[in-house]
Amino acid sequence: MTETDIKKGLAGVVVDVTSISKVNPETNSLLYRGYPVQDLAARCSFEEVAYLLWHGELPTEAELAAQNDAERAQRTLPDGVVDVITSLPTTCHPMDVCRTAVSVIGAHDPAAEDPSPEASLAKSLRLFAQLPAVVAFDQRRRRGQELVPPREDLGYAENFLYMTFGEVPEKEVVRAFEVSMVLYAEHSFNASTFTARVITSTLADLHSAVVGAIGALKGPLHGGANEAVMATFDEIGSADAAEAWLEDALAHKKKIMGFGHRVYKNGDSRVPTMKSVLDDLVAHYDRPDLGELYTTLEKAMGERKNIKPNLDYPAGPAYHLMGFDTPTFTPLFVASRVTGWTAHIMEQAASNALIRPLSEYVGPDQREVPARA
Ligand SMILES: CC(=O)SCCNC(=O)CCNC(=O)[C@H](O)C(C)(C)COP(=O)(O)OP(=O)(O)OC[C@H]1O[C@@H](n2cnc3c(N)ncnc32)[C@H](O)[C@@H]1OP(=O)(O)O
Numbered sequence: 001m002t003e004t005d006i007k008k009g010l011a012g013v014v015v016d017v018t019s020i021s022k023v024n025p026e027t028n029s030l031l032y033r034g035y036p037v038q039d040l041a042a043r044c045s046f047e048e049v050a051y052l053l054w055h056g057e058l059p060t061e062a063e064l065a066a067q068n069d070a071e072r073a074q075r076t077l078p079d080g081v082v083d084v085i086t087s088l089p090t091t092c093h094p095m096d097v098c099r100t101a102v103s104v105i106g107a108h109d110p111a112a113e114d115p116s117p118e119a120s121l122a123k124s125l126r127l128f129a130q131l132p133a134v135v136a137f138d139q140r141r142r143r144g145q146e147l148v149p150p151r152e153d154l155g156y157a158e159n160f161l162y163m164t165f166g167e168v169p170e171k172e173v174v175r176a177f178e179v180s181m182v183l184y185a186e187h188s189f190n191a192s193t194f195t196a197r198v199i200t201s202t203l204a205d206l207h208s209a210v211v212g213a214i215g216a217l218k219g220p221l222h223g224g225a226n227e228a229v230m231a232t233f234d235e236i237g238s239a240d241a242a243e244a245w246l247e248d249a250l251a252h253k254k255k256i257m258g259f260g261h262r263v264y265k266n267g268d269s270r271v272p273t274m275k276s277v278l279d280d281l282v283a284h285y286d287r288p289d290l291g292e293l294y295t296t297l298e299k300a301m302g303e304r305k306n307i308k309p310n311l312d313y314p315a316g317p318a319y320h321l322m323g324f325d326t327p328t329f330t331p332l333f334v335a336s337r338v339t340g341w342t343a344h345i346m347e348q349a350a351s352n353a354l355i356r357p358l359s360e361y362v363g364p365d366q367r368e369v370p371a372r373a
């Protein structure tokens with residue numbers, strides 16, 4: 001093996017099989033368990049998609065009702081989790097709160113150390129049920145607002161928005177949010193999912209794997225890009241400043257957040273669906289200025305670098321229009337992706353091999369430790 005044989009960043013390396021999702025850059029498609037993601041986004045609730053990712057099939061009415069009952073009954077955060085979140089400084093990033101909250105939820109979980117498939121599924125559902133309360137409560141406390149307890153009469157998306165804003169917004173907004181949750185749910189061996197699988201491969205517990213995945217998602221080259229897109233929009237200000245801003249950023253060798261992808265080189269399969277949701281929100285909130293800035297930067301980036309947007313590009317401004325604070329955007333990604341992560345954790349556990357690659361040593365040759373005085 002020489003250094004030239006090494007695939008830096010594991011680019012192009014196939015490390016295992018999965019039956020959870022298929023990312024196909026040639027056909028620009030993404031399938032969850034065989035179903036095109038844009039069809040799932042159009043026809044299914046996020047709860048149905050979660051069931052599909054975990055079980056491999058869409059639920060029957062009775063199966064969905066049973067999952068919904070269990071999810072709705074577990075939405076309230078244990079007091080110990082609320083206390084820990086409350087004790088964290090509001091200067092820390094909301095992703096730190098998410099990471100810490102999952103760790104504390106794990107510490108409170110009676111089945112934390114039970115690796116059986118039944119217990120893993122139950123823990124996955126509990127995290128799915130409780131992460132919205134974590135994300136919503138954290139945004140509220142930073143605004144000096146009280147915690148809003150969950151409502152069992154509302155679906156996942158409605159309840160998430162209700163706990164965040166204290167009221168259920170209009171149907172279009174709920175639907176836009178739900179579509180974003182479906183699109184963010186799963187994407188094969190991305191960095192955070194791979195992290196979760198590495199941790200699971202040591203036979204560590206499910207919560208440890210999710211905590212690690214949250215850490216990997218935080219970075220701006222991965223999930224952190226959705227909030228970085230909004231920071232970029234704020235910095236640019238308006239469409240007429242976009243081209244000059246881009247020239248300057250590229251001249252300074254900056255990465256433009258929300259553009260490019262390790263696997264898709266010809267456009268992200270999820271972008272058309274999320275862009276259409278963003279268009280609806282732009283119309284709903286009467287913010288054509290944001291739509292123009294989006295289009296102008298996308299066009300300029302295409303002309304200058306021929307690099308296309310990824311899902312984070314439309315998702316960032318969409319979450320902004322819905323009323324979320326920018327640092328809350330990546331935690332929203334966590335609340336969705338926990339479904340894909342836990343599906344992968346269960347798949348890895350069911351067919352495990354310790355993940356431990358090799359490295360080519362390029363340090364000093366063997367040498368003697370000098371005598372110490
Ligand atoms: C949901 C998600 O996680 S999607 C990804 C979200 N991340 C982002 O949006 C961050 C911005 N994008 C990027 O940094 C990259 O496109 C990545 C990390 C996503 C993919 O990176 P890689 O597959 O390693 O591509 P790589 O970095 O090799 O890029 C190839 C070339 O395109 C350039 N390029 C890629 N993306 C960008 C970008 N966003 N801005 C400017 N240039 C870019 C690189 O500089 C490189 O140019 P070079 O050959 O002249 O050095």
Ligand SMILES: O=C([O-])CC(=O)C(=O)O
Pocket residue numbers: 184186187189190191222262263310311
């Ligand atoms: O697949 C990737 O590398 C990143 C991504 O789009 C995702 O995780 O949704």
